[in-house]
Amino acid sequence: MKIVVAPDSYKGSLTAGEVAVSIERGIKRVFADAEVLKIPMADGGEGTVQSLVDGTGGEITKVNVKDPLMREVEAFYGILGDKKTAVIEMAAASGLPLLSEDERDPMKTTSYGTGQLIKNALDKGCRNIIIGIGGSATNDGGAGMIKALGAKLLDENGKDIGFGGGSLGKLSKIDITDMDARLKECSITAACDVDNPLCGPKGASHIFGPQKGADEEMVEILDRNLANYAGVIKRDLGTNIIDVPGAGAAGGLGGGLMAFLNAKLRNGIDIVIDVTGLDKKLKGAQLVITGEGMIDYQTAFGKTPYGVAKCAKKYGIPVIAIAGGIGQDADTLYQKGFDSIFSIVDKPMSLEQSMKDGSILLENAAERIMR
Secondary structure (H helix, E strand, C coil): CEEEECCCCECCCECHHHHHHHHHHHHHHHCCCCEEEECCCCCCCCCHHHHHHHHHCCEEEEEEEECCCCCEEEEEEEECCCCCEEEEECHHHHEHHHCCHHHCCCCCCCCHHHHHHHHHHHHCCCCEEEEECCCECCCCCCHHHHHHCCCEEECCCCCECCCCHHHHHHCCEEECCCCCHHHHHCEEEEECCCCCCCCCCCCHHHHHCHHHCCCHHHHHHHHHHHHHHHHHHHHHHCCCCCCCCCCCHHHHHHHHHHHHHCCEEECHHHHHHHHHCHHHHCCCCCEEEEEEEEECHHHHCCCHHHHHHHHHHCCCCCEEEEEEEECCCHHHHHHCCCCEEEECCCCCCCHHHHHHCHHHHHHHHHHHHHC
């Protein structure tokens, strides 16, 4: 019997790799001779670097960069097993979790540290770069990132405009003469699961600005500033990003990646499926087990288990999901490729207890399923 185990992480409890190992242990209690193929998965958000490093035999690289307020912080990214592909989570350098509640200010916060991670990956010889752009603390359109890579963003007097979304209103000229030449050799893909444009009522500032600390007045300023940024990009670089779906992701970083680095925006789970070779590895399997911390109706909005189930159904393979918890309208997933859904919880317990004992609970749940 061949069983493919392809879960996401259980955030705050176990990595995707650890989840897969626990499930395999439970399977082996019942079918000791089963061929279990473990494929740690992710959807482009938190945990993607670890999953792809685990799945390809790569390594985590740690590097000191600037955080969203230009303070020194230790961040990380992954170099995959091919030694040519880097996987970066922009949140590691420029994410909201790096700031306290009262430090959140998208007028000031910058994506500079994300650019430093890209530069470090170039130094290590990577020319294929995957960037997960969720969880940002910034609204600067990727301006900080591109400055870290050598571009100059200048005001009408030819001086640097400074950092943060509040500075983009001063932008008058973009000079990419000194931008890192190695970027021309690169293929860059951004994992992006939103289709918001750069500006307007559904743009970066209006939709995501408030969670990053922007009040109503700041939202209007940030939106105008991004529009100015897009106008200068169109004039100086010949690229129109203002209405492109996904340009507004991560405070406009999606648009900056497209304009400056010729990045392609793709759904995160689709990228991970390609990198891990999941599609080919499913062939000949009798069962697929996937899962994540909480499974509910939102799982069908491009999350890992849904991507895995869609893949498996192309081959008619049964799909079972194991979750830490089963949430609202999870039964709708039975029409979307899932054959059954199980919770790891086997008695009344707190969330803290289930997270602490996640490994053994997963093992036990997998055993019950196999029996």
